[in-house]
Amino acid sequence: MTKGWTLYDPRLAWMLVAPVLLLLVVFLLLPIAMMAVYTFFTFVTAGVEESTLTLANWREFLTDSYYHGFLLKTLRVGAMTAVICGVLGYFPAYFIWATSFKHKWMLLLLLIVPFWISFTIRTFSWINILGEQGVINVALLRMGIIDEPLRMLYTEFAVIVGLVHFLLPYMILNVYVSLESIDRTLIAAARSMGCTGAQAFREVTLPLSLPGLAAGLLLCFVLAAGSYVTPQLLGSGRDALFGNLIYDTIMGQLNWPMGATLSIVLFVVLGIFAAIYTRYMGMSQIVKGLGG
Amino acid sequence: MPDTLQSTQTPRPVPAGADLSGNRATQPAVEFRDVEIAYGKFVAVRDFSLAIAKGSFVTLLGPSGCGKTTILRSIAGLVDITKGRISIGGRRVDDVPIYKRNIGLVFQSYALFPHKNVFDNVAFGLKYRNVSKAEIARKVGRALEMVRLPGSEKKLPSQLSGGQQQRIALARAIVFEPEVLLLDEPLSALDANMREEMRVEIKKIQRETGITAIFVTHDQEEALSMSDRIVVMNAGSIEQIGTPEEVYDTPATAFVADFLGKANMLAGKVSASTGTTATISLAAGQSATVVSPRPLAVGDAVTVVVRPQKLSVGKEQTSNHLSGRVLSTSYLGGSVIYEIDIGGGTMVRCHTAINGKPAREGEVIDLGFECDGCVLLDANGRRIS
Numbered sequence: 001m002t003k004g005w006t007l008y009d010p011r012l013a014w015m016l017v018a019p020v021l022l023l024l025v026v027f028l029l030l031p032i033a034m035m036a037v038y039t040f041f042t043f044v045t046a047g048v049e050e051s052t053l054t055l056a057n058w059r060e061f062l063t064d065s066y067y068h069g070f071l072l073k074t075l076r077v078g079a080m081t082a083v084i085c086g087v088l089g090y091f092p093a094y095f096i097w098a099t100s101f102k103h104k105w106m107l108l109l110l111l112i113v114p115f116w117i118s119f120t121i122r123t124f125s126w127i128n129i130l131g132e133q134g135v136i137n138v139a140l141l142r143m144g145i146i147d148e149p150l151r152m153l154y155t156e157f158a159v160i161v162g163l164v165h166f167l168l169p170y171m172i173l174n175v176y177v178s179l180e181s182i183d184r185t186l187i188a189a190a191r192s193m194g195c196t197g198a199q200a201f202r203e204v205t206l207p208l209s210l211p212g213l214a215a216g217l218l219l220c221f222v223l224a225a226g227s228y229v230t231p232q233l234l235g236s237g238r239d240a241l242f243g244n245l246i247y248d249t250i251m252g253q254l255n256w257p258m259g260a261t262l263s264i265v266l267f268v269v270l271g272i273f274a275a276i277y278t279r280y281m282g283m284s285q286i287v288k289g290l291g292g
Numbered sequence: 293m294p295d296t297l298q299s300t301q302t303p304r305p306v307p308a309g310a311d312l313s314g315n316r317a318t319q320p321a322v323e324f325r326d327v328e329i330a331y332g333k334f335v336a337v338r339d340f341s342l343a344i345a346k347g348s349f350v351t352l353l354g355p356s357g358c359g360k361t362t363i364l365r366s367i368a369g370l371v372d373i374t375k376g377r378i379s380i381g382g383r384r385v386d387d388v389p390i391y392k393r394n395i396g397l398v399f400q401s402y403a404l405f406p407h408k409n410v411f412d413n414v415a416f417g418l419k420y421r422n423v424s425k426a427e428i429a430r431k432v433g434r435a436l437e438m439v440r441l442p443g444s445e446k447k448l449p450s451q452l453s454g455g456q457q458q459r460i461a462l463a464r465a466i467v468f469e470p471e472v473l474l475l476d477e478p479l480s481a482l483d484a485n486m487r488e489e490m491r492v493e494i495k496k497i498q499r500e501t502g503i504t505a506i507f508v509t510h511d512q513e514e515a516l517s518m519s520d521r522i523v524v525m526n527a528g529s530i531e532q533i534g535t536p537e538e539v540y541d542t543p544a545t546a547f548v549a550d551f552l553g554k555a556n557m558l559a560g561k562v563s564a565s566t567g568t569t570a571t572i573s574l575a576a577g578q579s580a581t582v583v584s585p586r587p588l589a590v591g592d593a594v595t596v597v598v599r600p601q602k603l604s605v606g607k608e609q610t611s612n613h614l615s616g617r618v619l620s621t622s623y624l625g626g627s628v629i630y631e632i633d634i635g636g637g638t639m640v641r642c643h644t645a646i647n648g649k650p651a652r653e654g655e656v657i658d659l660g661f662e663c664d665g666c667v668l669l670d671a672n673g674r675r676i677s
């Protein structure tokens with residue numbers, strides 16, 4: 001191997017991705033593999049397990065409808081959050097894209113500003129808004145519209161509000177990026193052939209921004225379904241999601257094998273969703289079409 | 293709905309009194325009157341007046357940034373004009389929104405819808421014109437035949453080559469029989485061979501359909517070979533309008549002479565003048581006697597414009613003689629282009645057929661041109677006529 005280095009040398013490529021690969025293997029693949037092994041360990045009592053291999057954990061998960069209920073609910077909350085984010089997020093993204101305002105970058109910066117505040121603190125803020133002594137209840141009570149404070153905090157509603165608050169910027173950015181990649185002469189072309197503005201939107205802008213919307217939906221769904229802090233802070237025990245169940249199993253019951261089983265379940269289910277979605281929403285197809 | 297906003301597909305009978313400029317048949321397809329277009333404070337086009345005859349092929353030719361695209365966009369309604377008026381088929385269109393103007397547009401970047409197949413792309417304009425399904429299929433099929441891509445209905449634009457995409461874009465623009473076809477540098481993204489082929493094809497389709505076409509380019513060869521009339525533009529205004537022969541042989545300004553075919557500009561002063569000829573003493577030191585359309589005042593500064601093709605090499609019986617040192621020789625097979633320093637800091641280009649051996653760099657050669665093989669410009673760079 002006396003050959004000199006070239007700019008697109010595969011060896012160079014490997015060297016450049018090596019640190020990331022190493023990081024992924026050590027901190028992602030290995031832990032997941034260890035978790036997978038743990039699912040076959042035997043639970044003895046709180047905090048104690050044996051390395052005797054057993055299928056008991058999997059049998060318990062597959063037969064106990066308690067877990068299935070949590071899983072379905074988690075997927076439902078994730079889906080609702082994603083759809084709400086999609087509906088609420090498309091308009092600001094479209095606005096930022098369409099505006100002739102000179103300082104667009106400022107609008108985009110505004111999207112990122114919330115990230116400067118800790119996610120937990122942002123979530124806590126909803127307690128002051130939705131709580132019994134929160135802004136909404138106090139205002140409604142003062143105005144005499146209600147006699148008793150509404151129960152908004154510690155409900156599924158509060159959880160979804162918190163998740164939407166957390167995930168909306170991701171949706172907006174995803175949609176914005178795909179709008180930005182649309183060649184504006186396409187819209188001029190559609191208009192010149194007889195489309196009104198609204199028709200041109202339906203024929204050109206909307207379909208061509210769907211890849212971004214689809215990517216945003218997937219991202220929001222996966223992040224919402226895998227969330228743990230938001231339902232912990234804003235939901236009651238009944239509004240817990242799968243992530244809270246895992247936390248409770250591991251930290252509360254100290255049942256590590258079962259906790260590992262549930263973790264792998266969530267990981268696999270969300271992974272399968274992402275894979276099927278990417279395959280059948282034809283995202284890669286659409287992206288390819290745009291490349292031409 | 294106001295009367296003027298009604299469908300533009302079929303020529304509507306003109307209400308009495310609205311049509312003051314003669315009957316429709318002789319009306320220009322597109323007419324600009326004193327149009328000015330500004331982007332904010334920047335005036336991109338000014339004093340633009342132009343009448344384009346029905347069925348003709350008109351080219352807007354000019355350097356980058358001179359406002360060609362802006363003019364096209366104003367016809368389509370994609371930019372608003374700030375002064376003057378534009379009429380299409382005798383109808384003033386200032387208030388007609390873009391989607392009701394019935395204009396076919398072909399863009400430099402093709403602008404095919406990437407998510408629609410060829411059929412849906414071509415059918416697009418028909419879909420918004422209340423055409424029946426069967427009729428759409430028939431018209432699309434015919435348009436695809438016209439651009440020689442029949443059977444490609446199911447393909448996506450990304451599965452076509454650049455030239456094929458441009459053909460589809462053309463089919464899409466003509467399928468709904470627009471009043472005017474606008475083409476914005478449609479060939480500049482193609483390679484040289486493809487470009488020539490498409491040139492012929494576009495011209496053929498334009499003739500067959502009899503559509504009025506406005507073609508934008510900064511390529512003089514395209515302009516000269518395709519157009520019925522050429523509009524030479526510079527910095528937002530018109531320099532000259534004429535047939536290809538007119539603008540090439542008798543450039544109205546120094547800009548046109550230089551932009552079309554890089555003519556030689558020989559500066560000089562009138563030393564003698566009769567009614568039909570003028571003798572010019574050139575800054576390069578020589579003197580030349582040329583045909584002059586009118587008597588000139590002795591001492592006036594003029595420029596003699598000579599095409600590189602009108603300069604001949606050798607001591608022939610031409611009426612004017614120059615000589616100079618060859619700076620460079622470009623051998624083109626059948627012909628050769630010399631760059632020659634004729635003194636006084638003047639460099640001329642000579643494009644001539646080869647007889648014998650081409651001259652080498654550094655060699656001193658004789659040049660000549662006929663007294664009627666040139667055009668005279670005055671001190672302001674305008675043709676003396």
Ligand SMILES: Nc1ncnc2c1ncn2[C@@H]1O[C@H](COP(=O)(O)OP(=O)(O)OP(=O)(O)O)[C@@H](O)[C@H]1O
Nearest residue numbers: 331334336354355356357358359360361362363510
């Ligand atoms: N949207 C715009 N806003 C501001 N200025 C513009 C805009 N579009 C064009 N211009 C300016 O108007 C002038 C004419 O532009 P135009 O696109 O008509 O040029 P062109 O002749 O088509 O050039 P090219 O051959 O490069 O396409 C240019 O100086 C350009 O900078």
Ligand SMILES: [Mg+2]
Nearest residue numbers: 360361362476
């Ligand atoms: Mg242009």
